[in-house]
Amino acid sequence: MKLQFWGVRGYVPTPGAEYLRYGGNTCCTLVCGANGELVVLDTGTGFCQLGDTLMQREFRQGRGELTLLITHTYWDHILGLPFPGLVHTPGNRLQIHGPDSTLGSLEMTYDGMLSPVYSPVYGLAHIGATHSFQPISTEPFTVGGLTVRALPLSRRKHSPIWAYRVEENGRAVVYITDVRYTDDQIWKQALGFASGASVLIHSAPYTRSEHVQDYGHSRVEDALDLAVEANVGRLFLYHHAPTRTDDQLDALVARYRASLASDRRPLELHAACEGDLITV
Ligand SMILES: [Zn+2]
Numbered sequence: 001m002k003l004q005f006w007g008v009r010g011y012v013p014t015p016g017a018e019y020l021r022y023g024g025n026t027c028c029t030l031v032c033g034a035n036g037e038l039v040v041l042d043t044g045t046g047f048c049q050l051g052d053t054l055m056q057r058e059f060r061q062g063r064g065e066l067t068l069l070i071t072h073t074y075w076d077h078i079l080g081l082p083f084p085g086l087v088h089t090p091g092n093r094l095q096i097h098g099p100d101s102t103l104g105s106l107e108m109t110y111d112g113m114l115s116p117v118y119s120p121v122y123g124l125a126h127i128g129a130t131h132s133f134q135p136i137s138t139e140p141f142t143v144g145g146l147t148v149r150a151l152p153l154s155r156r157k158h159s160p161i162w163a164y165r166v167e168e169n170g171r172a173v174v175y176i177t178d179v180r181y182t183d184d185q186i187w188k189q190a191l192g193f194a195s196g197a198s199v200l201i202h203s204a205p206y207t208r209s210e211h212v213q214d215y216g217h218s219r220v221e222d223a224l225d226l227a228v229e230a231n232v233g234r235l236f237l238y239h240h241a242p243t244r245t246d247d248q249l250d251a252l253v254a255r256y257r258a259s260l261a262s263d264r265r266p267l268e269l270h271a272a273c274e275g276d277l278i279t280v
Helices: 046-052 106-111 184-194 220-229 246-261
Strands: 001-009 026-033 038-039 065-069 092-099 130-134 141-143 144-152 162-168 169-178 199-203 236-239 268-271 277-279
Touching: 026 046, 038 046, 038 169, 046 141, 065 144, 092 106, 144 184, 162 184, 169 184, 184 220, 220 236, 220 246, 246 268
Parallel strands: 038 065, 065 092, 092 130, 169 199, 199 236, 236 268
Antiparallel strands: 001 026, 001 277, 026 038, 141 144, 144 162, 162 169
16 A cells, blocks of 8 residues: 555645745645555645656546545635546546535535635536545445544534544554644544554644634644554654645654654654655
């Protein structure tokens, strides 16, 4: 199994010379199974360039299949969906999994995003690809040889947030974003879910010492603590703050690597970087 980061930024896309190395697109990560299965975690603006790349393959002829796993429907996790050509190419197939909000289904939310108010597409009914929305549950399901597990991890009022675990041949990628550990129960659930994962991708926009206006995000230290406690192999900090420059991300990773080393923690730490291809 391999994974590739296509968007690692939280909140809003972040263009600019100081953000080129880690990248400025919002959340989108591709997991590729050994048999060519393609699973996309969130469709932030990173999905646009991922889609362009996939159009160089079978998707151009309308023979592509994608499974989309959506954590929640805030803009930085969905905005890229309508743009790539593969979405408008008849014959391509999209299976979309994700939580409904209390104000409407996931399908309604995507349909609203494509309404004439926001888009010339005029609604989901007009995209060319065959698409279906799958009800989300904690029941595992398979995508070819991959096993996918999902877990609700936030009680945010109208937009629940789910985490995903993708497994193949005893290896696992766990994807947790936009979660704040407000009580022990959520922490224990996340711990069990991430347990023994080869790779944990975890949102970490700010550190505990940065006092910023924020809405329910875990801190860098939460991601580290969870990865260490859950015996994760590699942790990728994700959903970087839009204000965090490349140099600042380098410094942040160096600082926390030193702290892990001085505590003799075996965890391998990285900041997720757009374009990086990781063998799991
Ligand atoms: Zn977010």
